[in-house]
Amino acid sequence: MRNILAIIERELRAYFTSPIAYVVLTIFVFLSGLFFRSILAQVLQMGLMSQLQAQQLGPRAMDMPGMITRGFLSTMSVILLFVMPMLTMGLFSEEKKRGTIELLLTAPLTDLQVVLGKFFAGVTFFIILLLTTWIPTGMLYLYSTPASGPILTAYLGLLLYGLALTAIGLFISTLTENQIIAAVLSFGTIMVLWLVDVLANNAESSTSKAVLTYLSILSHLDDFMKGVLSTSHIIFYMSLMLVALFLTYRSIDSLRWRG
Amino acid sequence: MITVENLTKRYATKTAIESVSFQVEKGEILGFLGPNGAGKTTTMRIVVGFMPASDGTVRVDGFDVFENPLDVRRRIGYLPENPPLYPEMTVAGYLRFVAKIKGVPKEKIGAEVKRVMERVSITDVQERIIAKLSKGYKQRVGLAQALIGDPPVMILDEPTIGLDPKQIHEVRELIKGLAGNHTVVLSTHILPEVEQTCNRVVIIDRGKIVAIDTPQNLRFQLQGAERVFMEIQGPVPEITSKLKAMPGVIDVHTVGSNDGRHRFQIEGELKKDIRSDLARTVVQSGWGLYELQSASMSLEDIFLKLTTAEERE
Known part of the structure; x- marks a missing residue:
């Protein structure tokens, strides 16, 4: 356990001594602020519209804070698609490039400890990113009374989604010595997992449609955003994460064989 | 260990x-x-x-x-x-x-x-x-x-x-x-x-x-050949054949000449000191002996010898 913590600590220090952490954090916070503002404006507009409609058709209940958080946190999931590869690209590729992988793999550590140390370092940074979204979300609590349930499930969904993305990026960074290639490959892979959704819309048979929809990494977030907790979605993200971690572990093993 | x-x-x-x-x-x-x-x-x-x-x-x-x-x-x-x-x-x-x-x-x-x-x-x-x-x-x-x-x-x-x-x-x-x-x-x-x-x-x-x-x-061990350098004044073919015929000598060849003096490199058998025999033969034959020098191989020679040996096989 101490070994894993040592790796996590070193990795986090590395994030924050290189410009990567600051660039990623800045861009993420800036984009999330921008989207929050535009979603807020949109929902306010809708609120006004429905007030006008209400004069003709009678009053209708409208959960405005809920619409804002839902819209905002769904958008975050898309921004994370772009940001996560930047967090995971260097995790193993840099070790390979600098030869420090030889230090890790000849230290009295198991390969699993190395993989988990790297993984949780990425996850920790991801959680820091996620926490920054509490600034706008928290603001809603100052000016309104949003239902906390859907917000909590939305965050749980984003967390599971982030774990899966980190694991995928981690695996891909074991495949190359080049950070850029790792980032582009991770991005491509995540995009494919995202866009199978679009393919699903054009699918002919209902079975293939169901399969493709199931594979889509974003479609599983919808229920979390609506405040619905469903084990099938939790299992989807957990199994995606476990498969990617297992592949990482195997990739390190094959790295040893190939030298 | x-x-x-x-x-x-x-x-x-x-x-x-x-x-x-x-x-x-x-x-x-x-x-x-x-x-x-x-x-x-x-x-x-x-x-x-x-x-x-x-x-x-x-x-x-x-x-x-x-x-x-x-x-x-x-x-x-x-x-x-x-x-x-x-x-x-x-x-x-x-x-x-x-x-x-x-x-x-x-x-x-x-x-x-x-x-x-x-x-x-x-x-x-x-x-x-x-x-x-x-x-x-x-x-x-x-x-x-x-x-x-x-x-x-x-x-x-x-x-x-x-x-x-x-x-x-x-x-x-x-x-x-x-x-x-x-x-x-x-x-x-x-x-x-x-x-x-x-x-x-x-x-x-x-x-x-x-x-x-x-x-x-x-x-x-690998001084395989005890190597001796000699500088001799005299006819090269005769010197070469005579020295080669001596017991304990494996190979003789010239490595240069200067002013009628010729430099020979003689490879002797392992752990056999042939220097005094060489000197006697040269002097008794009436040739001029100017220099006699034993060259032990450095590890570098050994290394080269060992690692190039397979190539010759």
Whole structure:
């Protein structure tokens, strides 16, 4: 356990001594602020519209804070698609490039400890990113009374989604010595997992449609955003994460064989 | 302390090492000598447990590197060919990290880092960023990293590569200072290094061991031909045939001439001193003997001889 913590600590220090952490954090916070503002404006507009409609058709209940958080946190999931590869690209590729992988793999550590140390370092940074979204979300609590349930499930969904993305990026960074290639490959892979959704819309048979929809990494977030907790979605993200971690572990093993 | 048996590493297209076997006793410094690409790094990487072997076994202090990798790795300090450094870290920060992953108890980390920094004289750069250090300092930080936790076995892959002569001297002294308490295996393709620092030498070429012995014995054994240079005034063909006919002489040929004096290189049989016989023959034949000089082969010659032998086969 101490070994894993040592790796996590070193990795986090590395994030924050290189410009990567600051660039990623800045861009993420800036984009999330921008989207929050535009979603807020949109929902306010809708609120006004429905007030006008209400004069003709009678009053209708409208959960405005809920619409804002839902819209905002769904958008975050898309921004994370772009940001996560930047967090995971260097995790193993840099070790390979600098030869420090030889230090890790000849230290009295198991390969699993190395993989988990790297993984949780990425996850920790991801959680820091996620926490920054509490600034706008928290603001809603100052000016309104949003239902906390859907917000909590939305965050749980984003967390599971982030774990899966980190694991995928981690695996891909074991495949190359080049950070850029790792980032582009991770991005491509995540995009494919995202866009199978679009393919699903054009699918002919209902079975293939169901399969493709199931594979889509974003479609599983919808229920979390609506405040619905469903084990099938939790299992989807957990199994995606476990498969990617297992592949990482195997990739390190094959790295040893190939030298 | 280290027992390597029939170690073989095959890749898809080539065999990196084949049936490599040797032993290293406790407190010994073993030199691994061979040209680039001979399989030195591969052998060392298998011994430290970085990569598995295709065949054969390695035991370190009784532990099998494949079955008990962690027990083996706890006993080994390893300096790879390129020191495994994180350029953005400070020297002390890096060494603290290494101490942590090597399982040095938390309360002892500070003292251990201080000890190894003093050992390799890098205390003055401890707060510097590794990326800003000179090559010599980086190499020493790499060595310090291997020393952390005071492992009984040190595996050093080309520890003096890229250093200037003064630094090379310092590193060699440091390695010699490790002997006794530590078992050291170092690889090099520089011969004087082996002669100066090692108790025993393993010469490896194209993945196979061609010789294992002390540097002294190797030199002695492989002085295969006792070599003598003579400068003689007289007719070359006659001198050549007469000397060749002498017992104990293997080969005679001229290596130059100057002012009617000819320089001969005579190869004699092993452990036979033919110098006085040669001198007598030359003088009795009425030729002028100007110089007689025995040339023992350096380890460098041996090395070349051993590693080029296969090519002639």
